[in-house]
Amino acid sequence: GTSQSTGETAGEQGAKDPNKKDFTYAMSGVYKPFNFKENGELMGFDVEIGQALAEKMGMNPVPITNPFETIIQGLQAKKYDTVIGSLTITPEREKAVAFSNVYYRSGAQIFVAAGNDSIKSADDLKGKRIGVQKSSSYEQQALKLTDKSNITTYDSDVTALMDLPTGRLDAVITDQMVGFRYMKEVPDKIKDVGEPLSHDNQGIALRKDDKELLEKVNKALDEIIKDGTYQKISEKWFGRNILGSE
Amino acid sequence: MFDILLSSYPMFLEATFLTLRLTAISLIMGCGVGLLIAFFRISHSKALQTIAHVYITVIRGTPLIVQIMVLYFGITEIVTLSSFWAGAFALAIHNGAYIAEIFRGSIQSIDRGQMEAAKSLGMSYPLAMRRIILPQAFKRAIPPLGNQFIIGLKDSSLVAYVGMQELWGTGLGEAASNYRQLDTYLVVGLYYLVLVLIFTYVVNRLENRLNTGAAKKKSKGYDSASQSV
Amino acid sequence: MFDILLSSYPMFLEATFLTLRLTAISLIMGCGVGLLIAFFRISHSKALQTIAHVYITVIRGTPLIVQIMVLYFGITEIVTLSSFWAGAFALAIHNGAYIAEIFRGSIQSIDRGQMEAAKSLGMSYPLAMRRIILPQAFKRAIPPLGNQFIIGLKDSSLVAYVGMQELWGTGLGEAASNYRQLDTYLVVGLYYLVLVLIFTYVVNRLENRLNTGAAKKKSKGYDSASQSV
Amino acid sequence: MIEVKNLYKSFGSLTVLKGVDLQVGEREVVVLLGASGSGKSTLLRCLNFLEMHDQGEIHVNGQRIDPKTTDLNKFRTEVGMVFQHFNLFPHKTVLENVIEAPVYVKKTPPDRAREEAYALLEKVGMRDKADVYPDMLSGGQKQRVAIARALAMKPKIMLFDEPTSALDPELVGEVLQVMKQLAKEGMTMVVVTHEMGFAREVADRAVFMDNGQILEQGEPEHFFTNPQQERTRQFLNSIL
């Protein structure tokens, strides 16, 4: 690893062991409940998965936030060594980075304002204004449903969801877990519509030439799934296991 | 870099027009806001002066990106706007504070004898303002206004963060899909640079044209580049 | 809004210190860059003049956010930097161009008789610069420099987009988890406003202190607020 | 025609006019003298309400002018003023300067205003410069245009505040010439000036102000040769 984390980019996660190498992993930090900040502390599913992996590999976990739209660029620029940031594995991205084994599976879901009764399924989205996280896989999905000029991109899926009740958007496509969490915390603002558009595999991204670390990560991932650590983390954040299967 | 410049120019040209439209509209509105606030500041009403003062202090005391986000979400609580108009209003309100100070400065730089002469001829305050003071003040405002317009053009890039696909928004999206951010950003920078240079040229021409009408005021007369200090 | 102000102040205070550290470091470096470029511009070497001219034109002709992104990713190709230092360098290079123009202006505003007197006493150009011209120029640069520092403070918010968790970065993250962006952004804006007001006060004090040493130059003497135009 | 009674005016803590009484009759030419700071300009500016007096009364044609009840803009059309620094409108040609107020204040049809303006410019000897901008004129020419501009409103009274003191000496004459002509035609005039020749030849009365009050006044001939007050004598010695 070459990142010289200064601690500016991530909340200090406990005391560091100076004898261990750093395991730096990036996320947007604006993707509740997968990764987000509360009172300055970075937390969420992705953060804890990273911690568990680091422990298995005998390394120091160093979570880092980076805007989602440049998260792959940051990886390539060696600002950090991995992305554990709910990156959907897509053929496009596989050209740029290497992915670990799937670390969770989830669905892309359409959300609309609570009072909106005109949109009932993906077929109703033609010509409608859709909001998505900039450069996410959902942006690609939205492009298939409406034309480019009707798509608004945001820094955070959460910001997009919050722009639904304003009437600026007709729909938002994002991870179902992200939307459900919002619905739970802020009732009666938005609702989900129809079946998930897709079931996506999420992976941990690494630089392509970083084969050694990829192997270690895959091995550690296997281990935490087998020894129940994964199960515990998933239960904590979602009340169920989101690893799923193909 | 050159391949991006060549291959994706239709997209960037379209984004350039959006940037220009956004800039133009927000600056026109900004001039309206600026003029109003400038009048508030030089009015005799303490209340209006205070409004203007607070407005200018708050706008000049906070980052534009914060203003854009606040206005984008704040305006919506009152009236629903498309992201184009929300962005345009945010930029107008921002630029308005700076333009207000430019107008105030240029109005106050007009010799007070002008207002007195107008009044002594029986002109009312609004008439004297309109016919005598403002035409002179506007001319004086052109250089700083041109400068503010350039700043406004560059600052319009920040509405990319409320979802506008103008130049910078397009650049961000493009870089995220071609994974060649450095080259892409350089191309976007080049587009802005060309716009700014063109605009600078136009403003300079305008200034010169306006100056030839009246007698030219010569500056101190050294060539600054060859000065020996 | 007030609950956010009250509940999360430790986090925002920490972020404020990061913003201040970032601003301070980038402005100190920016002053170094600015001084160097200012010397280039007034040098007799055509090459150095051209370098300075291109530098200033490019920086002033492109949006800061583009510069930050280019430098953040561009610098990395040469040397790997933490996001703090990448952001600080980007801001330093940006502010340097503006500070260069401030320094150049203030150096050139010093009467050329000063340099001639120094030379006639046998002082070399560098010695005369250091002992005679620069001390006077620095004093004159303080008001515009103070203004640029305020701009630099506000502009530092943009490094949030290269992942810095300073004031604005913290605000963005917080808003995405408490689902109350308007209030959160307003709180962040308030922090910036307070910083700017404090800084403005300090600069004004400094200016006054420096002015009492020498004879005070009086301005035209009307109270601008009570002017009747 | 003008009657000023017990006029007071302060700027902040500085009292500039301290109970001024002055009458100016119809067709009378009054010259106002006094040291710098004695309040001459302030008095003149109070006469057309560019400054508002604090106490006292100003009557014009027997009618009291009260800023609260009078339309001052209308009143000012009847009082022309000529300033030391001309105050021509630099963004308008000589002709436009002259027709501006008739057209936009009095709503005179532009054609008629232009005709009258040409006649006035003829009178002050500036007919051939009608389409030139003020920047291209000498000080004396500017001041003559300023006089024409004031006359274009057909005022009943003309106020002059040191109309020649910003001029190069060789240009003073041409302006005084125009003013003499005006006096001869019977205009009521109040003139602040230190041009003794003009005062002697043209004025009906000289008024000496000192420290915000009128100290002495009289016929010019008498006033200049035999002032009553020591202060007046000092002042006249200093400027002659």
Add this chain to the structure above:
Amino acid sequence: MIEVKNLYKSFGSLTVLKGVDLQVGEREVVVLLGASGSGKSTLLRCLNFLEMHDQGEIHVNGQRIDPKTTDLNKFRTEVGMVFQHFNLFPHKTVLENVIEAPVYVKKTPPDRAREEAYALLEKVGMRDKADVYPDMLSGGQKQRVAIARALAMKPKIMLFDEPTSALDPELVGEVLQVMKQLAKEGMTMVVVTHEMGFAREVADRAVFMDNGQILEQGEPEHFFTNPQQERTRQFLNSIL
């Protein structure tokens, strides 16, 4: 001491010096006269290489000064210059102005420099203002400090460029007094001035420049009363 041979100097297309020849002997006081724009300042500034001449030669103490091979900074310590607008350093006190160059150029120990500075200030009558900033001084006082500052480098030649022409008339005397004293002590001086009294009393020679050339020179007594050239006569008439 100084020998100028066939000096040429142009600014762009304007040729200001057109072949000037001039000798100044040791302990000689030369007064340079001429209309505005005739090139007096330029000649003076060429003498200490604040301007570089285009053609010709300048010899000092028999040695040719070539900008390319001479250390000009060192050379300038031997030639003091006093300017029309004083050019004191406003951010330094009177004393600091005087010791600046000795300490930073000649590396004189500060204590000794200060001692010498006090003596010089005593000589120009400014000892009691040593700790005051230039802003607080009158023009005459400033110029006397400027002379002390130049003398502090112990120059062999002093150049004065209209040292009294920016002064109020009543302050001219005190500066001329200091210059006379200097001449009496045997300083070699080249002085551009229109003060005829000074020229008559102090100068060994008067040199008249016209249009970039030296037209005439001679002993002051003879020069002023009986100039040879028509042009010189005209000029003398205009300033006397």
